[in-house]
Amino acid sequence: MGEVNTDNRKKSDQKSGLVKKGKKLSTRVDMTPVVDLAFLLLTFFMLATTFIKPQVMTLVLPEKDNNTNQPKVNEKNVLNVILGGDNKVYWYIGFTGAQVKETNYSDTGLRKILMDETKSNEKLVVLIKPEDKSTYANLVNTLDELTITGTSRYALVTYDPEDKALIDSFTGGAGGQTAGGKS
Amino acid sequence: MTPMVDLGFLLVTFFMMTTQFAPSELTAITTPAATAEEKLPESNNAVIVISKDNKVFFRMDGVKHVKLLGEKLNSRYNLGLSQSEIENFSHQTGFGLPFSQLKQYLSLSTEQQKNTQSQFSGIPVGGTGSEINELTDWVIFARIVNNDARLVIKGDKATNYPVIKKVMDTLQACNVNKFYLITDTKEKPKI
Numbered sequence: 001m002g003e004v005n006t007d008n009r010k011k012s013d014q015k016s017g018l019v020k021k022g023k024k025l026s027t028r029v030d031m032t033p034v035v036d037l038a039f040l041l042l043t044f045f046m047l048a049t050t051f052i053k054p055q056v057m058t059l060v061l062p063e064k065d066n067n068t069n070q071p072k073v074n075e076k077n078v079l080n081v082i083l084g085g086d087n088k089v090y091w092y093i094g095f096t097g098a099q100v101k102e103t104n105y106s107d108t109g110l111r112k113i114l115m116d117e118t119k120s121n122e123k124l125v126v127l128i129k130p131e132d133k134s135t136y137a138n139l140v141n142t143l144d145e146l147t148i149t150g151t152s153r154y155a156l157v158t159y160d161p162e163d164k165a166l167i168d169s170f171t172g173g174a175g176g177q178t179a180g181g182k183s
Numbered sequence: 184m185t186p187m188v189d190l191g192f193l194l195v196t197f198f199m200m201t202t203q204f205a206p207s208e209l210t211a212i213t214t215p216a217a218t219a220e221e222k223l224p225e226s227n228n229a230v231i232v233i234s235k236d237n238k239v240f241f242r243m244d245g246v247k248h249v250k251l252l253g254e255k256l257n258s259r260y261n262l263g264l265s266q267s268e269i270e271n272f273s274h275q276t277g278f279g280l281p282f283s284q285l286k287q288y289l290s291l292s293t294e295q296q297k298n299t300q301s302q303f304s305g306i307p308v309g310g311t312g313s314e315i316n317e318l319t320d321w322v323i324f325a326r327i328v329n330n331d332a333r334l335v336i337k338g339d340k341a342t343n344y345p346v347i348k349k350v351m352d353t354l355q356a357c358n359v360n361k362f363y364l365i366t367d368t369k370e371k372p373k374i
Binding site (some may be wrong): 042053057061158 | 188191192194199202214215218219220222223225233335337338339341342343344345347348351354355356358362363364365366367368369371372
């Protein structure tokens with residue numbers, strides 16, 4: 001094991017015999033606890049450094065106040081994703097005569113829809129419209145699904161009264177009243 | 184053995200010097216999980232924390248920057264902070280009070296400050312009404328004191344969307360169009 005040799009013959013030779021006698025006792029220091037401590041600290045700091053860095057998702061929003069330059073998209077190429085309360089997702093394509101369907105955040109839900117729709121229409125633009133009752137987790141989930149499916153054309157837009165009317169007629173107005181259409 | 188111990192201590196010293204401890208949050212936050220793999224750099228972050236009861240907090244990296252931020256805000260809003268209160272300001276882990284209550288809070292002892300932290304009302308972010316939006320000032324001044332400040336949103340899973348929207352609108356209004364959302368790890372699915 002680790003030890004420190006403190007043999008210092010010349011100095012002790014000058015001293016009396018008594019000291020010489022004492023010198024015969026081992027002056028080796030057991031380093032084991034020190035080493036233990038050192039490695040304990042080492043492990044601690046190693047873990048503390050690497051596990052700290054939080055994971056992030058980058059979000060780039062368009063500049064504000066340039067309503068004049070907003071691109072126009074054919075409504076047939078628009079996939080509306082409404083994030084409702086209680087982890088519900090509604091989606092429909094286009095606007096006129098749109099058929100609202102309900103889905104969820106599972107692998108076979110939103111992800112499948114995004115994959116199928118982007119495959120069948122390359123020009124597809126996804127509009128995310130979070131309802132007031134939806135949570136931050138819903139938004140992050142949706143953004144994540146977009147990343148997973150490699151959908152790069154999407155926008156975060158406000159949930160307007162027209163959308164609310166559509167969803168209300170789909171749900172039978174049950175959830176609509178508390179949702180609040182103001183945005 | 185000796186060389187090994189030497190190396191051990193060398194590493195200990197190295198890690199001790201380089202480690203930056205995670206800043207403790209004023210409130211407990213459970214971030215939503217996502218598959219994003221990007222890591223947040225350790226310094227130059229200005230973090231907007233949004234708790235699940237929809238309160239907004241602000242924190243910034245670097246004592247030097249926070250101190251400068253305190254001085255700027257003090258002179259801009261006539262908060263009347265003394266030198267020692269500004270010093271105290273720079274050591275705070277985060278802020279969750281309207282400017283009007285800052286001085287009173289900073290004059291408290293550390294112990295008293297800890298006790299009042301649970302009653303923080305959050306930074307006013309404005310709304311539909313005429314309510315003022317003080318987050319704008321935090322963001323603008325954070326960018327003034329540190330040009331490289333990276334705006335980060337750390338929201339709780341259960342935060343309601345309207346608050347998130349208000350914060351994002353505030354950032355956009357301050358011309359911060361690129362920002363980061365702190366997420367939890369989730370395994371990447373196979374497609």
